[in-house]
Amino acid sequence: MNSPSIQAKKHTKKSFVLRRGRVTAAQRRALNSLKNEYTIKLGKGMLNLAGAFLDPDRKLIADVGFGSGESLLSMANKYSEANFVGIEVYSSGIGSALNQIHENNLTNLKIIEADVFQLLETNIADDTFDGIVFLYPDPWPKRKHHKRRLLSERFLNLLYDKTTKNGLVFCKTDWENYYYQIKEGFSADERWASEDLTNLPEYLHSLPKTKYERKALIEGRQPRELFFRKASR
Ligand SMILES: C[S@@+](CC[C@H](N)C(=O)[O-])C[C@H]1O[C@@H](n2cnc3c(N)ncnc32)[C@H](O)[C@@H]1O
Numbered sequence: 001m002n003s004p005s006i007q008a009k010k011h012t013k014k015s016f017v018l019r020r021g022r023v024t025a026a027q028r029r030a031l032n033s034l035k036n037e038y039t040i041k042l043g044k045g046m047l048n049l050a051g052a053f054l055d056p057d058r059k060l061i062a063d064v065g066f067g068s069g070e071s072l073l074s075m076a077n078k079y080s081e082a083n084f085v086g087i088e089v090y091s092s093g094i095g096s097a098l099n100q101i102h103e104n105n106l107t108n109l110k111i112i113e114a115d116v117f118q119l120l121e122t123n124i125a126d127d128t129f130d131g132i133v134f135l136y137p138d139p140w141p142k143r144k145h146h147k148r149r150l151l152s153e154r155f156l157n158l159l160y161d162k163t164t165k166n167g168l169v170f171c172k173t174d175w176e177n178y179y180y181q182i183k184e185g186f187s188a189d190e191r192w193a194s195e196d197l198t199n200l201p202e203y204l205h206s207l208p209k210t211k212y213e214r215k216a217l218i219e220g221r222q223p224r225e226l227f228f229r230k231a232s233r
Pocket of ligand 1: 015016064065066067068087088089090093114115116117134135136137138139150210211212213
């Protein structure tokens, strides 16, 4: 269980640096014309995520930091029994995802443009997500930057609140010491149980290699997987 003093610490450092990477003409068009249809807009209060989908009674899965969107699009395309939300701050990735949602006519996928930390803290009700996926969260490899890593103790507490009973968290990282940090963070909290990777839900079967996974493999870093289930509430 986490101590109240740690919970009370303010999260000040962002887990991302907003990349000014080139936004292509097609991505720019999507950002201008498809946002209304496929994004969930932030307001001051809690979002009604289920209500944004045609079938609000389905399970709700989030892909946090979906980057170029390979994993997100693949999950939503292959697994129409659930609703998916992609959360990202990176415009070019959001533009790509919007185009692909439109081209594939997907009704079970929406995008939220937001810092996931603030989003969960401010706009998401408790017990919302049946599953949350993190594929290659920014590693912040230098020790002096480890405090910027998203999957900190404070964030794990937020994840606990925002997942449903038996909710799942799946994570892949190619940075060994981030892998152990995440593993130790969940293991230190008795409210989470480590799950066998053979029990992965269908939407996580045969995920495509994402851009960052391909980069990791080229650079000789081995991806590792972590899988946890909320044990109690
Ligand atoms: C290393 S990239 C991985 C992208 C993708 N999942 C992949 O495997 O190719 C990490 C992504 O997380 C996003 N990200 C980092 N912190 C975030 C935050 N607090 N809220 C939303 N997205 C975030 C970044 O913008 C970036 O696109």
